[in-house]
Amino acid sequence: MSTREWLLTEQPASRRQARLGQSYRTWLAFRRNRLAMIGLGIVLALVAVALLAPFISPYNPIVGGDLRTERLLSPSWQHLLGTDDQARDILSRILHGSRITLLVVALVAVIATPIGLLVGTTAGYYGGWVDTVLMRLTDIFLAFPRLILALAFVAALGPGIENAIIAIAITSWPPYARLARAETLTIRNADHIDAIRLQGAHSARIIWGHVVPLCLSSVIVRVTLDMAGIILTAAGLGFLGLGAQPPQPEWGAMIAGGRRFILDHWWVATMPGLAIFVVSLGFNFLGDGLRDVLDPKAQK
Amino acid sequence: MPLIDITDLHVRFGPVHAVRGVSLSVTEGEAFGIVGESGSGKSTVLRAICGLAPTSAGSIRIDGQTLTAPRRPAFYRRAQMVFQDPYASLHPRHTVDKVLSEPLAIHGFSDREARVERALNDVGLGHGFRFRFPHQLSGGQRQRVAVARALILEPEILLLDEPTSALDASIQAEVLNLLDRLRSERGLTYILVSHDLAVVSHMCERLMVMQHGQAVEELARADLQAHRASQDYTRNLLAASEGFSRAAP
Secondary structure, eight states, X not given: OOHHHHXXXXXXXXXXXXXXXXXXXXXXXXXXXXXXXXXXHHHHHHHHHHHHHHHHOSSOSSSOSOTTTSTTOOSOSXXXXXXXXXXXXXXXXXXXXXXXXXXXXXXXXXXXXXHXXXXXXXXXXXXXXXXXXXXXXXXXXXXXXXXXXXXXXXXXXXXXXXXXXXHXXXXXXXXXXXXXXXXHHHHHTOHHHHHHHHTTOOHHHHIIIIIXXXXXXXXXXXXXXXXXXXXXXXXXXXXXXXXXXXXXOOHHHHHHHHGGGTTTOTXXXXXXXXXXXXXXXXXXXXXXXXXXXXXXXXXX | OOSEEEEEEEEEETTEEEEEEEEEEEOTTOEEEEEEOTTSSXXXXXXXXXXXXXXXXXXXXXXXXXXXXXXXXXXXHHEEEEOSOTTTSSOTTSOHHHHHHHHHHHTTOSOHHHHHHHHHHHTTOOGGGTTOOGGGSOHHHHHHHHHHHHHTTOOSEEEEXXXXXXXXXXXXXXXXXXXXXXXXXXXXXXXXXXXXXXXXXXXXXXXXXXXXXXXXXXXXXXXXXXXXXXXXXHHHHHHHHTOOOOOOO
């Protein structure tokens, strides 16, 4: 029996085989979507570059070359993407900057997704005053303009990439809570939830084991589609000087640094801008593809 | 003493008075049917027994003990329910194995593997079905899984909410025979809700007819088969169950 047959069998013989088979079917559906595969490729490339940055970047990203002869060089075979005003190789800085971008994206996803899921499913499952309290709290967070709240937060805690991440995370969970609550309301009265209630399960087990898995796919899709916005917010904070601090090679801060020479030395601001563009686009493609596969409502 | 004893049960959902003063008693090992049209409150009586619908007045006693709200864990080991629609009553992301072993985990059974295998065999599904997802099962197979889930805690009482009405006619008989066999093997007590008089007269020794949330009358199976009904509504229901007949010209 080939691996493929083993995965696709209608009669799995173990828990593991059933789970792997299910994942494999999802993967087969995902693979048919070409744009989603491009998105996945870009995201995987981002991860690979972030992991391998010190080995593949040709120059040091922090310490530049000779300030008299190597400042603001245009792209050439020596410096593929040119150098900036500190005589630093822009390619090396972009490669290292991918680490910061990936850190922002990963941490925001890890912080905001569970908060949103927990708040939304709890509010939707219990209803009544629990719902009212939690959703009004969500409304309050939703009413803050994201960038302004992030600005205030960074101003209070001091600039730096960690504070920017916290600020983005606490302003990005409310939409996930809303989404999870809406999904929970449609699931709450399903027969299979009544059935597990009749088996004597506690609310925590029902929410965690039965409601959350059904909300998870639409929340994952939403988070992936929001990644581009998160990257742009982080870059915006960096651009305003409130995110990553110099000399850290954060893409938004690099654009801010290149702003002064944008007419004479276009590559200094353009190259990190292109990097932001490509990665944001990759996450958007990936999110769209995941929606086609995971969200039953979007299926034709 | 009756095993299940309901006196003057009322259920209200906000302004809707779904059940208005229903009383019934079921002895151990009996199969009791509740018949009525859609919206007559027959399913609500079942849901009130297992605590899914709020009791606003009246009492439900099992073995002479009034049920508490919320129900105690011990209650769920005595009474279980099979739902109408097997397409909605199984979690779409859980395998049969997970569906069957979760109640065992909740109630702290240790020999889960053996019990899951036995439960599958009891409802006529072999080992090959154990790790399938609901979307890999037919309607009849799903309903068998639902029956296995209800029986895995070894309850004495099974509440059946139209267990065959979502199934094809050919599979209905299969599931009904399964339920019949399990009852005689284990001495189970059934309360079966249905709008199908044929199903009820096949399964139940006694039945109650409901309309607008009230009990119209109680009949024994022999009365039903001999068409000895005292109320007009029941006679209409019986006539309707004979099927369409062309009026004489």
